[in-house]
Amino acid sequence: MSKKRLGNQTxxxxxxxxxISTGSIVGPKEGMGxxxxxxxxxxxDDSFELxxxxxxxxxxxxxxxxxxxxxxxxxxxxxSYMFGGDLLNQLISxxxxxxxxxxxxxxxxxxxxxxxxxxxxxxxxxxxxxxDYVIATTSSHFxxxxxxxxxxxxxxxxxxxxxxxxxxxxxAAILSSTGGGPYITHITTxxxxxxxxxxxxxxxxxxxxxxxDTIKTHFLDTGLSPKDYDLIVTGxxxxxxxxxxxxxxxxxxxxxxxxxxxxxxxxxxxxxxxTHAGGSGPGCSAVVFTGYLYKLLLxxxxxxxxxxxxxxxxxxxxxxxxxxxxxxxxxxxxxxxxN
Amino acid sequence: MSKKRLGNQTxxxxxxxxxISTGSIVGPKEGMGxxxxxxxxxxxDDSFELxxxxxxxxxxxxxxxxxxxxxxxxxxxxxSYMFGGDLLNQLISxxxxxxxxxxxxxxxxxxxxxxxxxxxxxxxxxxxxxxDYVIATTSSHFxxxxxxxxxxxxxxxxxxxxxxxxxxxxxAAILSSTGGGPYITHITTxxxxxxxxxxxxxxxxxxxxxxxDTIKTHFLDTGLSPKDYDLIVTGxxxxxxxxxxxxxxxxxxxxxxxxxxxxxxxxxxxxxxxTHAGGSGPGCSAVVFTGYLYKLLLxxxxxxxxxxxxxxxxxxxxxxxxxxxxxxxxxxxxxxxxN
Numbered sequence: 001m002s003k004k005r006l007g008n009q010t011x012x013x014x015x016x017x018x019x020i021s022t023g024s025i026v027g028p029k030e031g032m033g034x035x036x037x038x039x040x041x042x043x044x045d046d047s048f049e050l051x052x053x054x055x056x057x058x059x060x061x062x063x064x065x066x067x068x069x070x071x072x073x074x075x076x077x078x079x080s081y082m083f084g085g086d087l088l089n090q091l092i093s094x095x096x097x098x099x100x101x102x103x104x105x106x107x108x109x110x111x112x113x114x115x116x117x118x119x120x121x122x123x124x125x126x127x128x129x130x131x132d133y134v135i136a137t138t139s140s141h142f143x144x145x146x147x148x149x150x151x152x153x154x155x156x157x158x159x160x161x162x163x164x165x166x167x168x169x170x171x172a173a174i175l176s177s178t179g180g181g182p183y184i185t186h187i188t189t190x191x192x193x194x195x196x197x198x199x200x201x202x203x204x205x206x207x208x209x210x211x212x213d214t215i216k217t218h219f220l221d222t223g224l225s226p227k228d229y230d231l232i233v234t235g236x237x238x239x240x241x242x243x244x245x246x247x248x249x250x251x252x253x254x255x256x257x258x259x260x261x262x263x264x265x266x267x268x269x270x271x272x273x274x275t276h277a278g279g280s281g282p283g284c285s286a287v288v289f290t291g292y293l294y295k296l297l298l299x300x301x302x303x304x305x306x307x308x309x310x311x312x313x314x315x316x317x318x319x320x321x322x323x324x325x326x327x328x329x330x331x332x333x334x335x336x337x338x339n
Numbered sequence: 340m341s342k343k344r345l346g347n348q349t350x351x352x353x354x355x356x357x358x359i360s361t362g363s364i365v366g367p368k369e370g371m372g373x374x375x376x377x378x379x380x381x382x383x384d385d386s387f388e389l390x391x392x393x394x395x396x397x398x399x400x401x402x403x404x405x406x407x408x409x410x411x412x413x414x415x416x417x418x419s420y421m422f423g424g425d426l427l428n429q430l431i432s433x434x435x436x437x438x439x440x441x442x443x444x445x446x447x448x449x450x451x452x453x454x455x456x457x458x459x460x461x462x463x464x465x466x467x468x469x470x471d472y473v474i475a476t477t478s479s480h481f482x483x484x485x486x487x488x489x490x491x492x493x494x495x496x497x498x499x500x501x502x503x504x505x506x507x508x509x510x511a512a513i514l515s516s517t518g519g520g521p522y523i524t525h526i527t528t529x530x531x532x533x534x535x536x537x538x539x540x541x542x543x544x545x546x547x548x549x550x551x552d553t554i555k556t557h558f559l560d561t562g563l564s565p566k567d568y569d570l571i572v573t574g575x576x577x578x579x580x581x582x583x584x585x586x587x588x589x590x591x592x593x594x595x596x597x598x599x600x601x602x603x604x605x606x607x608x609x610x611x612x613x614t615h616a617g618g619s620g621p622g623c624s625a626v627v628f629t630g631y632l633y634k635l636l637l638x639x640x641x642x643x644x645x646x647x648x649x650x651x652x653x654x655x656x657x658x659x660x661x662x663x664x665x666x667x668x669x670x671x672x673x674x675x676x677x678n
Contacts, residue, residue: 089428090654099531099665107448128467192438315429326438
């Protein structure tokens with residue numbers, strides 16, 4: 001029997017990987033939000049000097065990886081694997097970036113849960129002694145997501161108040177078998193959860209039950225409770241979804257009112273920036289983690305973090321065929337110190 | 340330094356995972372091909388009694404997983420992780436199957452390379468002691484792929500002779516920390532390779548350089564040569580791509596003429612079945628491996644296999660924006676006996 005498993009869905013690492021550096025790039029709107037001082041690069045315009053938004057998104061990944069490599073004084077050739085994915089069909093942002101970076105790629109799709117999926121698999125590859133350095137990365141882009149999933153931006157469609165705003169941004173984190181932390185100590189891998197919600201303009205509500213399922217399972221598997229974390233942060237439930245998740249967890253016996261927030265809530269000033277229910281997209285938890293939360297851990301302003309990126313696993317085809325919205329959430333437990 | 344690494348891109352497992360069972364389902368056309376006696380289930384019609392091909396594809400994954408569980412006398416709850424993905428946007432075949440199976444999911448996207456991507460990560464999770472049982476799975480469906488990537492089938496467009504035929508099929512393999520083999524002994528993880536080909540009707544040519552890069556790297560990393568394998572099988576280069584790959588490898592000093600084939604060549608009788616350059620799709624190497632090659636290994640008709648699934652990582656958007664076709668290939672080394 002595996003000695004590293006706790007309960008049904010959790011792994012406790014024996015040699016916890018160290019997150020030795022990160023890189024974060026955001027678009028102009030994110031660069032005017034409350035976390036603006038934490039990002040490595042804020043773009044002046046969201047086309048990143050290229051002729052399509054898709055190419056810009058791919059360049060964001062490539063440059064975020066390069067920033068993280070530079071901070072760690074590593075070359076791309078030092079990295080054994082890139083674990084990454086994005087929201088675009090067939091992961092074109094990630095695959096074109098991996099082509100230029102020349103790093104072996106494990107392509108992932110977890111929609112907006114991709115950052116913690118990548119951190120989970122990356123941490124396994126380090127703890128399992130398959131690699132010395134790996135990179136976890138993901139991205140999203142408001143304009144590429146709008147035209148793939150919704151309407152041409154030129155139409156100027158009105159947005160529902162429950163809708164979220166896809167974050168333009170890319171984050172990369174380098175995991176290492178050596179280093180001084182922060183350390184990934186546990187992962188809890190989510191199941192696909194579907195409460196039957198089919199409103200594609202209310203992703204937060206669709207994803208909240210998946211976040212609740214994974215967080216509850218994490219506490220049951222580990223024997224930990226909300227007070228064991230300085231901060232518990234979901235990926236991109238937004239204002240509506242995070243309120244639902246908080247309430248559902250109270251009913252399950254887990255009160256997180258004091259130390260809980262959501263990346264989609266933190267990244268924008270929703271009153272000023274007109275982002276309705278909050279930020280979303282794989283890039284949301286990617287840049288909030290690699291830009292903001294990672295630095296809180298490094299500076300020991302927080303010592304323990306449970307990061308729970310959340311993904312809505314629908315496609316335009318599944319929605320048109322009347323399917324509800326399945327969702328998934330993966331949790332990663334990170335501490336600034338490890339004994 | 341990692342003790343399990345060989346060369347630049349290869350891992351040698353210390354406790355090689357055993358593939359204890361497989362399940363394979365194919366459509367009617369594949370069920371009339373030369374490998375028809377090897378599949379567990381051949382569908383009478385490719386809608387699998389559902390009202391959309393997408394739902395049928397998802398059901399194929401679910402049922403292939405159930406067949407593999409049944410053969411191993413396991414329940415879904417015994418499986419720690421499902422590693423899987425498919426060709427459809429946002430992996431709807433896989434995610435809806437995972438919802439119904441209730442197994443924690445790592446969603447993957449490697450296009451037609453997904454089977455060996457899933458086997459690679461699944462093997463890592465077993466060798467790294469993160470799980471006792473995991474499932475690797477993928478699928479494709481001719482009709483869902485045609486309408487997503489090409490034309491409505493109702494148009495009856497003529498197919499180019501270099502075009503391949505997307506396999507309707509799903510395969511699942513259960514990996515275990517115990518068992519009598521066949522064993523996964525090595526993995527070589529591919530980089531994204533792009534030789535600048537942009538003809539979306541000639542995927543084999545686009546993917547051949549990626550297969551060559553990974554196969555060559557595998558031999559250089561391990562010190563093995565083609566004669567060390569009873570069979571070397573690429574994923575779905577088809578007739579054109581596999582000839583290109585063979586020639587390129589000869590130029591690199593690796594002659595595989597005696598023991599090489601391709602899943603896309605094997606699955607159809609191209610003269611009778613009008614499949615032009617051969618089969619393709621993630622389901623192609625999935626069903627040829629789980630249906631046919633796995634049984635050759637079990638019965639020790641072959642004792643060593645290098646399986647190299649190959650993926651073309653384009654999207655309709657990237658093609659429309661004039662991008663060339665990047666490709667990737669992941670190699671998995673499997674032996675029927677292990678000392």
